[in-house]
Amino acid sequence: MEPKTLFDKIWDSHVVQSVEKGPDILYIDQHFIHEVTSPQAFNGLRKRGIPVFRPERTLATADHNIPTKDQDKPIRNELSRNQVDRLTENCRDFGIEYFGLNHPSNGIVHVIGPELGYTRPGMTIVCGDSHTSTHGAFGAVAFGIGTSEVEMVLATQCILQPKPGKMRISVNGKLGKGVTAKDVIMYIISQISTGGATGYFVEYAGSVIRDLSMEGRMTVCNMSIEMGARGGLIAPDNKTMNYLKDLPSFPLGFDWEALLTQWNSFKSDPGAVFDRELQFDGSLIRPMITYGTNPGMGMAIDDSIPEIGDIKAEDAPSFLKLLDYMGFKPGMKLLGHPVDYVFVGSCTNGRIEDLREFARIVKGRKKAPGVTALIVPGSKAVEKQAISEGINNILQKAGFELRQPGCSSCLAMNEDKIPPGKYAVSTTNRNFEGRQGPGSRTLLASPLVAAAAAITGKLSDPREFIR
């Protein structure tokens, strides 16, 4: 048999039918929905007078719009409240499981899927959210879709989808002190640009990827879309199995061995052909920071912004325009630059390991006086875990406050906005103009870089603070 990539194995086994000269009808094992990209899809079902075809294969959560304080009180913003109420109604009317506000399983869709055991190797997973690629960390084909496609999945459990190309990105070597999964993916994107993987589905491989925890792998897969990739995935291994085995979602007496045998076949065969292969040396990666307004504009924290002479002549005007938005100049060093806000959270870095990393640096230190910090867990479970581990106390003693879970300042649909012109070191995934509020200036970074900025009030090298 011809050797196959992991992506081919999963994709091909989910094709119901190939449309002649067209896309594939792809069967979806698990569908996640949230309040922002689903209401118009339910409107469509009502208009057609049809039910949800397989309601047990869709799970709903409210995350994008919700406040991160006083979640027990009604949502103050009327439009946000209305959108969450509509999701509640839609789930009730169409028989969909719903982890709404204050439910113990509530949280960001890409945090709760894996932690509740809905995300498993070999699955096809979609959600009306581009960061659905996160679930690829478990060896699943997971990707973001639009609302018309959400309606397709609700109506038929399938979508029409052209098969993307295949790319493998291998990162070998060993990561240095203070270098995290976030730095790895930010480094890759800085090397291949924000459109560098458009049209491809990426498999991540190599010793650096294998050495990452499941949380770290989720961070890497999460940002696949920031280089344009349709999605990203990592072959499951013992680490994946151990993570899943400990979850309460597998009932007693479950045939674990049979599942393991199946999951062990989920890897690319030796000799499988990728349309594109890229290699990176992990030992060259340093803690990263972005300086511009797309995630491809990243550099090591102790580097300088490129000089105008290093930029292609035709790109120079837009390069200067982006730097002007950020208040930066070509050739500038960013170490020591003042920081106004620090945001830790999101589907990129809102898991327990991220809070542990942040706490590791701020423990026994104090938040810098000029900094406003938002520390937002990715889910109720992460919040609970942080409290039980005492992270909450460490944060409090250092002058920080652990808020309630949600997408929060990552896209600022709720009150957690960064004011115009202010600099925010953010553990999120996008530094687009106005992403964290109109006029906000976002610097993407790891939780360690965020912690170093939070205690010094300026961009600082986290390696100086690691004990």
Add this chain to the structure above:
Amino acid sequence: MSKEKFTLLESTCVPLPFENIDTDQIIPARFLSATSREGFGENLFRDWRYDKSGNKNMEFVMNNPLFGGKILIAGKNFGSGSSREHAVWAIYDYGFRAVVSSFFADIFRNNALNNGLLPVVVPEKFLDKLMDLVSNDPSQKVSIDLENQVISIIPGGDSVQFEINPHKKECLLKGLDDIDYLLSRKDQIIAFETAKTAKDED
């Protein structure tokens, strides 16, 4: 459910000579709280069209009364970032029926095709020329012939072929809907489920 058909489009254009225009610029997240598909055009490119106090930014091309039309011309990697279909709804609601660029983000392209907005991919050289022409002459017209997959600068200017998936082309030409198509395949989907369950339990 049938949709507006796309056959031949002849129109003046609006040039946006920037690369990597992301969906947060097309429609900022704070306008995503609506629960219908209508009305997003009002906030298309909101933070480029208006300043912080809500006044029109007269330097932005969409506020220049000389420019208008149903074709948006943009720099490469258009529609990157968030999967929000609201970006396509906003562009369509504002009155555009086609976007021309040298490169589109995958999810945006799918969303556009699902809503009757035609993404036209042209070579970078052609895009540069087109951008220059329409920027210097707002009355410059362009025609997009979907049947023959040709985009032309008219009258008498250059033209190039563009690619489109044959299934999607058919849908646009006839105003067909993918959901209807999938619903018509329900039997195959159920048969697939049955076979898959049997295989998984093997």
